[in-house]
Amino acid sequence: MGNSKSGALSKEILEELKLNTKYTQEELCTWYQSFLKECPTGRISKEQFEGIYARFFPDANPKAYASHVFRSFDTNNDGTLDFKEYMIALHMTSSGKADQKLEWAFSLYDVDGNGTINKSEVLEIVTAIFKMINVEDQKNLQEDENTPERRTNKIWDFFGKKEKDKLTEGEFIQGIMNNKEILRLIQFEPQKVKEKLKEKKH
Ligand SMILES: [Ca+2]
Ligand SMILES: [Ca+2]
Numbered sequence: 001m002g003n004s005k006s007g008a009l010s011k012e013i014l015e016e017l018k019l020n021t022k023y024t025q026e027e028l029c030t031w032y033q034s035f036l037k038e039c040p041t042g043r044i045s046k047e048q049f050e051g052i053y054a055r056f057f058p059d060a061n062p063k064a065y066a067s068h069v070f071r072s073f074d075t076n077n078d079g080t081l082d083f084k085e086y087m088i089a090l091h092m093t094s095s096g097k098a099d100q101k102l103e104w105a106f107s108l109y110d111v112d113g114n115g116t117i118n119k120s121e122v123l124e125i126v127t128a129i130f131k132m133i134n135v136e137d138q139k140n141l142q143e144d145e146n147t148p149e150r151r152t153n154k155i156w157d158f159f160g161k162k163e164k165d166k167l168t169e170g171e172f173i174q175g176i177m178n179n180k181e182i183l184r185l186i187q188f189e190p191q192k193v194k195e196k197l198k199e200k201k202h
Contacts, residue, residue, distance in 0.1 A: 013084050021091035028087065035083050043080035046070050057132055064128035065188065069093075072108040102173045105186060109172070116166040122186075123152040129188045151185055158182045 009032045017028050036042065044052075046067060053066035073081055073089040081089065092104045107113075111121045127148040130138070138146060145151040159167060159175045159182070167175070176182045 009083070017084060017087050021087060022095055023087070023091065031087060031090075032083055035086065043082050044086060045080055049081060059134050061131040063131075065125075065132050068108055068111070068125060068128055071111075072104060099173070102176055103169070105176075106169045106172050109186070110169075116168055117172060118166050119152065119156050119161070119163060122155055123148060125186075126152050126155070132188050145185060155182060155185050158185075 009029060014025060014028060017023065018025060021028075023031070039048065049070045050063050050066040053062040053069075056062070069089070070081065073085050073092075075085055075088075092100060096104065106117070109117045109121055109125050111124055130148045130151075133141075143150075145154050156163075158179055159171065161167060176186070
């Protein structure tokens with residue numbers, strides 16, 4: 001309920017972010033100032049968020065992926081990212097702990113948010129990831145993972161699932177812990193995103 005024009009971060013949010021991210025108070029306040037400069041309303045719309053991705057990936061089509069990432073971080077489901085949601089997103093995609101990242105990955109792949117992942121949800125996210133990979137890099141992919149369908153089949157087989165089966169969060173996380181190949185196949189090089197975000201803010 002703080003006065004958005006004061007430019008100060010509420011103590012509550014500050015404490016929560018200090019608990020849930022690796023950032024210090026000083027860093028968080030600095031981030032908040034640059035956040036307000038970019039988003040004077042204190043909220044990022046889905047279109048703005050997609051715009052950020054579009055700037056980072058000028059040679060790709062990141063819109064679909066960005067919209068899924070946006071959904072997964074809009075935890076109160078109000079159609080915008082506030083500073084807290086944004087910082088959690090930034091922390092998670094860059095330096096979050098492995099188990100936090102896997103929980104986040106689950107919510108990314110659970111497109112309809114019903115608590116399980118089916119094969120068509122995997123295909124939807126993998127298709128969005130493919131739009132981020134430039135054509136030259138796609139040529140270098142292994143044959144059994146060089147289209148969204150093939151990669152989805154491979155992931156689904158790794159999980160030991162049949163066509164109509166579903167994955168629970170526990171199965172999803174355990175499956176990835178047991179097989180690092182799955183981790184490689186389900187993600188889009190978050191490291192690169194992190195570096196680009198850093199370049200932008202500093
Ligand atoms: Ca929100
Ligand atoms: Ca689902």
